[in-house]
Amino acid sequence: MAKEKGDLDVDVLLEGAEKLCNVYPISNANERIAQMRERYEQLATNIAHYEDRVARNAMQLDTMYQRKGYERIDVDEEDITAEPIITHAPIMTKEDLVNEEQEIRELEQRKRGLEDRVTGMERDLGGLMR
Numbered sequence: 001m002a003k004e005k006g007d008l009d010v011d012v013l014l015e016g017a018e019k020l021c022n023v024y025p026i027s028n029a030n031e032r033i034a035q036m037r038e039r040y041e042q043l044a045t046n047i048a049h050y051e052d053r054v055a056r057n058a059m060q061l062d063t064m065y066q067r068k069g070y071e072r073i074d075v076d077e078e079d080i081t082a083e084p085i086i087t088h089a090p091i092m093t094k095e096d097l098v099n100e101e102q103e104i105r106e107l108e109q110r111k112r113g114l115e116d117r118v119t120g121m122e123r124d125l126g127g128l129m130r
Contacts, residue, residue: 010040010125017128029128036124043117 014037021029 039121
């Protein structure tokens with residue numbers, strides 16, 4: 001995972017917290033730091049898993065588009081105005097739309113769950129740093 005400007009390096013923060021606990025002992029702090037490190041590693045593993053899943057889904061989507069007659073064009077991620085070239089548009093049914101909306105709701109729910117876990121981890125880290 002690449003660090004963006006302003007991102008916190010959790011490993012460095014946890015190591016710093018461990019060093020502080022060695023100088024200024026706090027009851028149960030070492031156990032909480034170990035739990036947070038384990039939680040962070042689990043979240044990092046989950047993120048890697050979902051990034052891989054997104055890549056596989058993108059490949060499957062490309063294959064589906066090719067089978068339906070769409071022409072593949074490469075677009076920079078920053079170029080949000082690019083329109084795909086469509087040789088013929090498939091017909092979407094009401095059922096297709098309902099299924100898409102359901103999938104979107106499920107993905108948004110998963111996203112909120114992951115965000116809540118990250119927020120909890122940040123809150124726990126903030127409590128240790130006090």
